[in-house]
Amino acid sequence: MSRNEVKEGRLADFIQRAVATAIERDLKDPALRSVTITEARVSPDFHIAYVFWISQNRDEAAKALERSKGKLRSRVAKGCGLRTAPTLEFRYDELQDRAVRIEERIQEALRQDEEMEKQSSEKGFAGEENPYR
Numbered sequence: 001m002s003r004n005e006v007k008e009g010r011l012a013d014f015i016q017r018a019v020a021t022a023i024e025r026d027l028k029d030p031a032l033r034s035v036t037i038t039e040a041r042v043s044p045d046f047h048i049a050y051v052f053w054i055s056q057n058r059d060e061a062a063k064a065l066e067r068s069k070g071k072l073r074s075r076v077a078k079g080c081g082l083r084t085a086p087t088l089e090f091r092y093d094e095l096q097d098r099a100v101r102i103e104e105r106i107q108e109a110l111r112q113d114e115e116m117e118k119q120s121s122e123k124g125f126a127g128e129e130n131p132y133r
Helices: 003-025 058-080 094-122
Strands: 036-042 048-054 087-092
Touching: 003 036, 003 048, 003 058, 048 058, 048 094, 058 087
Parallel strands: 048 087
Antiparallel strands: 036 048
């Protein structure tokens, strides 16, 4: 791993913590109460930070994050140690939704397996019980 990749990782971790803390403690927008910051990634040139988030109220939260972008960037700028703070790009974390859908499908398949097993255990064999007598 190169020094630049290490720096990207550290900066991304810092941005994730800084944005999450600012949303939790400093911003009073009710639409942001259910927002969880799941990850941050920084472009190799440190100009853009992609901040991934999830929320129960996706549309409202997206609008609130856009409204708060300037305040959040200034919070990041105070502690990031760069001449200019990266531009924050908020992206909904689709991975979380996919994980939930996969889990639901797994549970449905397990339920169907249990039903099939129950039905097969209730029924006996076709034909005579001992065909070799």
